[in-house]
Amino acid sequence: MKTTVKYVSALVATALVAGGGAAAFAPVTAYTWWTELLVRAAGFASKTLELPDGQLSYRQAGRGPAVLLIHGFGANGVVSWRAQMTRLAKTHRVIVPDLLWFGESQSQRAPTLSAQTDAMESLIDHLDIGSVALVGVSYGGFVAMELAHRLAQRVSSMVIINSPGTVYRQSDLDSLLARASVSSAEALFIPEQPTDIARLLRMTLAEQPPIPIPTSVLEEMRNQYYVGREDALRLLMRDLIDGREYYQARMSGASWPRTELIWGDHDQIFPLPIGLRLGEAIGAPVRVVPGAGHNLPVEKPKETTALLSSILKPLTNGLHSR
Template identity: 35%
Template sequence: MLAIFAAPLLLSLQLPACSLSKTGTRAIESWSRARGLTEHRAVFGSRVVRYWRGGEGPPLLLIHGFGGDGLLTWQRNLGPLMRQHTVIVPDLLWFGDSHVLGPVAPSLSVQAATMLDLLEWEGLERVDVMGISYGGFVTLMLARLAPERVRSVVIVDSPGPVFDADDRAAMLERLGVEDPADMFVPQDADDVRALLALVRPGGPPIPRFLLEDIRRHQFVRDPDAHRALLADLVGLEGVFTPDSWRGPDRSLVVWGSEDPVFPLDSGRRLAEALGAELVVIEGAAHGPNFQEPRAFNRAVLDFLARVDTGDAAVDSEAP
């Protein structure tokens, strides 16, 4: 959910502006355009999706986690991925610059259906999909909704259908909160600091004014929708289960060995449920794509290359 926060933070520490977090976001967008990504809008009734597209090769849909947006989440991965794939990088509804114009109930099903609509909008018959944390839940729901449209999936630090009520209770105890929204919908600078620690434990101290700026820039717009999305996930426990999986045979699970949100055991259980290869990124927390981009990019590109050649069915844990 949280890999996106470290990105604007690190940029903000280097770029002076009245609203540092906003300046960092704009810098990332400028760099993305320089890399060849182009910005687009897709409209599906009352749903408006901002997304970016670039690169060459088989299409790869990248779905971000809770908070932030697509570019911030995948900024350390886009360059290598674009050399071999056409990347489609949306902001999920109620995040980034994607929004609704009318009454739409926030839910995982709506997010997955909107991603399917985006594939139609782009004229893409079949894609590879990678999702991190909450984006992994969306990825798995998309594959369940339209398995014929998903060639392969890469799930990053997201337990999906193996996450149950006992796992949720253990997570809340580890995080020291009573409800997921208490952690993932921050109310003040201290809450943002706690979020950052999940992605980058032991990172440099962050000024309080910058933490508050990040909160205003990333979380103030749709906090009620964010709470509703979290409540919807809780409501799916016991419904969205391993037995309901109807996705592609070719799946990769990537996990940070030190993830405090979803421990590595969840990744092992998910890989077993999906019949997927598991790649563990040693030393990484909840954002392995940001903390260890070289190891992460290598693992993902190796898997996708094997998908291209029809040799991606691996059922062992990789180093």
């Protein structure tokens, strides 16, 4: 899960100091409300694109070159990109969708990476974007690379954050499962109880919360992001794993747009050597963030925002969206 634990911990601490119970305070709900206020103040109103077999929720604000921010496997677009979307909207046209089966986006299609990419392509067409930069974190990096492969003439550049893309191996997956002490990727990324959430937080964060997160808060996080959508998410994860060779073969020999990688040096999900391997394979530089884990946009918001602003800045003198 792309977690908000850093902020949730602060809210929990505030509730306990104030003498209230964590369950009554509902810090995850409070953080969601606070985040919503911030992005709305920056001009990001919630919109919905009706699809033939579902609906795609997205936010858009700003003017200038178009940038599509694609979140990872968990939460939603706003929670994942709050710091980056509000800053980038000062210089870019920023689009932040909820991927299918996350947030407010739904679909009757079989959950697959191809379905996700179809939805992103439909959104780009709907918004009449002629040229777009893609930024994808973790699972969103897989979506970004598939989209860049499909729309080679319309993707101006790409930034991949902590996502192995075309170089992920079975041995990498086996090592991940061993580190997490789980039997499958579904067991790690689709938590069924509060202890599963706690394990996922330990795996995704380099800096652990200063106080133990109460079970009630872990359960609130699970209810907010997973309950009611577990079956679709399991199918989505299984498609990514079982279809790995198919997707990699499809993108073999692809001509990528100008691409840069951003990686946390303490990422336990996709360790840095995988990022270096991807960079070498596709000829992309790797920018390493010290002391960072897997969920860079949330755990290191200032550093991630600064890097994205630096990487995307040349676009202001180049191609613009229609």
